[in-house]
Amino acid sequence: MDSRFVLNHSILNSYPYFYISNKFHFKLKDRLEYILFLAFSYLFRILGLKMARRFAKVLAFTFFYLIPIRKKTVFENLNIAFPDLSQKEKNKIAFGSYLSFAISIVEILFLPWMNDSEMKEAIKIENLELINEKNVLGNGVILLSAHFGNWEYIAASASLQLNKKFYIIVKNQRNQLVNDWMNRMRTRWLNEVVTLGVSVRNIYAVLKNNGIAAMVADQRGPEEGLKLEFFGKKTSVYTGPAVLSLKTGAPIIFGIPIRQKDFTYKATLIELDQSNLPDEFDDKVKVITERMIRYLEEIISQNPEQWLWMHRRWKH
Secondary structure: OOHHHHHHHHHHHOOOOOOOOOOOOOOHHHHHHHHHHHHHHHHHHHHOHHHHHHHHHHHHHHHHHHOOOOHHHHHHHHHHHOOOOOHHHHHHHHHHHHHHHHHHHHHHHOHHHOOHHHHHOOEEEEOOHHHHHHHOOOOOEEEEEOOEOOHHHHHHHHHHHHOOOEEEEEOOOOOHHHHHHHHHHHOOOOOEEEEOOOOHHHHHHHHHOOOEEEEEOOOOOOOOOOEEEEOOEEEEOOOHHHHHHHHHOOOEEEOOOEEOOOOOEEEEOEEOOOOOOOOOHHHHHHHHHHHHHHHHHHHHHHOHHHEOOOOOOOOO
C-alpha cells in the first residue's frame, strides 16, 4: 500500500465533506486529480467566493489560450449553430463559454462552505409555485435544466426554497473520487441522487411516488436514437423526459439558471406545452422532444456564452 496515499487519506478524511473511500483501488491519476480538486476548494475558501470568481478568469484564459481544451470542438459547434456570425463574435462567445464554465467550477468547489441561506438566495426563481401546483396532482414532476449558467445550483436552491426533496438524475463521472464528492454536495441539503444507467425503473418509481425528478438532458443522445434539428442541423437527442412524462403523467417544467452581471442567478419556471399531441406514442415522444429542443435553442440564443459548447453535440 502506498504510504503517501495513506497519509493523504488520513489528512483528507479529517476535513468535512472530503471523505475518501477505504477501497484503495483508485488509480494514481484519479488520486492526484482529487487532491488537486480539494486543494482548489480550500484555496477558494481562503479567497472567499467573490475573489475566487475573479480567479475564474485566470482559469478561462489558461484553458482557452495557453492549454486549449476542446477549443476545436467549441468552434465546430459555434460554426454549426451560428454560421452567420463573424469570427470575432464567435471568439467572444467561445471565450465567454470558457469563463462561464470556470465560474461554475469555482462555485461548485465552494459548495462545502455555503450555508442554507446562501444557497437559498443563490437563484431568484420566478414562478416557483408552479412545482407545488403540479406536484399536488399526484403524478410527480420532471424538473428539466441544461448545462447552462450553474446547473448544479438550480436543484439545490429550488428544493431549499420549497422545502421539498428533489431526486437528482446524474451520470457517473470518470473519476470516482470526484464523482463521490459531487454526489455528497448534491445531497448535502435535501436532495437525493439517482444514478442514470443503473435502472430507468428507479426514475420511473420516483415519479410514480409523486416525487420530483431533476435532470439535464441537453447533451447528445445515443447514436441509434431519435434525431432532430438543433440549430438547423440534425443530431441525436434524449427522449427520456418525454417518455417518462407520457408514461407517468408527470409534467415537464424547465428551470434554467441565467447568470447575471453581479453573479446572482435568475430562473423562470415554465411548463412545457403538451397540448395537441398526435395519437401514436412514438409521434408524441417526437413532438414533445421537439418542443424541448426549440425551448433550449431560444434560451441558448439569448445568452450563448453561458452554454457548455465543449460537448460534441453534433457528433451523430
